[in-house]
Amino acid sequence: MGSGKLAYFLAKQFASKGYHITVVNTDQQEAVTFSRSLKATVIHGEGSNPTILSQAGAYQADVVLGLTGNDEDNLIACQIAQKEYGVPRTVALVNDPENRPIFEKLGISVAFSATEIIANLIEQQTSSDEIKNLLPVAEGKINVTEIALSESTSIAGKTIDEIQLPTGTLIASILRRQDVIVPGGDTVLEINDRLILISQPEYYGQLLRLLGAE
Amino acid sequence: MAQSQYIVVVGCGRLGSILASRLSSQGNSVVVIDPWESSFNNLSSEFSGFQITGDASELSVLRSAKADKADCLLAVTDKDNINLMVAQIAKNIFQVSTVLARVFDPAREKIYRNFGIATISPTQLSAEKFLANIPKN
Numbered sequence: 519m520g521s522g523k524l525a526y527f528l529a530k531q532f533a534s535k536g537y538h539i540t541v542v543n544t545d546q547q548e549a550v551t552f553s554r555s556l557k558a559t560v561i562h563g564e565g566s567n568p569t570i571l572s573q574a575g576a577y578q579a580d581v582v583l584g585l586t587g588n589d590e591d592n593l594i595a596c597q598i599a600q601k602e603y604g605v606p607r608t609v610a611l612v613n614d615p616e617n618r619p620i621f622e623k624l625g626i627s628v629a630f631s632a633t634e635i636i637a638n639l640i641e642q643q644t645s646s647d648e649i650k651n652l653l654p655v656a657e658g659k660i661n662v663t664e665i666a667l668s669e670s671t672s673i674a675g676k677t678i679d680e681i682q683l684p685t686g687t688l689i690a691s692i693l694r695r696q697d698v699i700v701p702g703g704d705t706v707l708e709i710n711d712r713l714i715l716i717s718q719p720e721y722y723g724q725l726l727r728l729l730g731a732e
Numbered sequence: 733m734a735q736s737q738y739i740v741v742v743g744c745g746r747l748g749s750i751l752a753s754r755l756s757s758q759g760n761s762v763v764v765i766d767p768w769e770s771s772f773n774n775l776s777s778e779f780s781g782f783q784i785t786g787d788a789s790e791l792s793v794l795r796s797a798k799a800d801k802a803d804c805l806l807a808v809t810d811k812d813n814i815n816l817m818v819a820q821i822a823k824n825i826f827q828v829s830t831v832l833a834r835v836f837d838p839a840r841e842k843i844y845r846n847f848g849i850a851t852i853s854p855t856q857l858s859a860e861k862f863l864a865n866i867p868k869n
Contacts, residue, residue: 601847624824
């Protein structure tokens with residue numbers, strides 16, 4: 519449920535991936551526009567209204583997404599979907615980043631804060647060209663990072679076996695010019711290689727020092 | 733009267749202002765929250781508590797009202813969903829012992845009553861009042 523560009527483009531993207539989508543939109547005019555341009559069932563109404571949820575087929579839904587601009591509407595809609603209609607997975611957008619952990623305590627499967635995500639992206643993009651944090655996986659227990667090997671690195675010309683990666687870290691692939699290499703122990707590292715690293719946060723610093731990227 | 737309590741009233745419309753004024757005049761320490769400063773004009777002259785201008789769906793606003801220290805929280809804005817959200821935060825996160833939420837929609841009221849949130853539905857109350865006042869023949 520939701521309105522505006524976010525709901526529109528998400529619905530469009532998921533529909534094109536073959537998911538069966540129902541959009542609940544509070545704005546009647548926008549609901550009409552959505553219904554004409556989306557491959558989705560569009561219902562005009564309030565997503566936190568139990569009757570509307572039931573009309574939208576909440577009984578059969580696998581996931582309910584609360585994407586409106588109001589935290590409270592997202593919370594209540596997701597809770598009703600979950601508790602009243604047994605929807606197994608609920609995802610809520612929060613505007614106030616402080617509400618994210620609270621929503622998860624109140625039973626929402628996943629709460630995400632667009633503010634937080636955008637702030638992180640901006641920080642990463644402005645921090646360093648050599649290191650890019652691509653994404654945290656499993657709530658940040660694993661990080662996927664991209665690192666460019668600079669001239670100053672001491673490990674160029676060595677094989678992956680020789681450099682002895684710390685435990686809890688892995689070079690998942692190497693981007694070398696146009697090629698993507700899935701490395702083995704005997705792969706030799708070169709300057710300007712871009713390494714895609716998978717690491718547990720506690721070993722990340724060790725890994726960066728080894729690669730000479732810090 | 734009973735011992736003075738620390739009471740947070742969320743929403744200072746017609747209902748909120750009556751509750752806040754009445755509770756304050758009974759000697760309780762009352763904090764009332766509303767996003768519009770002009771709403772505080774609804775409070776009677778008996779009100780001697782604090783006013784906080786802010787949106788109660790923002791956690792820092794609830795914190796600044798010291799909702800985590802309250803004995804009682806009344807969620808009486810004109811929006812059901814805000815009331816239900818604030819009530820759950822007060823009850824489940826801040827462990828406030830008495831929490832009451834106003835919910836207009838009887839369907840939503842029933843669902844949340846089953847989850848253990850104490851709700852009062854003006855719609856239901858007035859329906860009962862109307863029905864009780866129709867003479868039976």
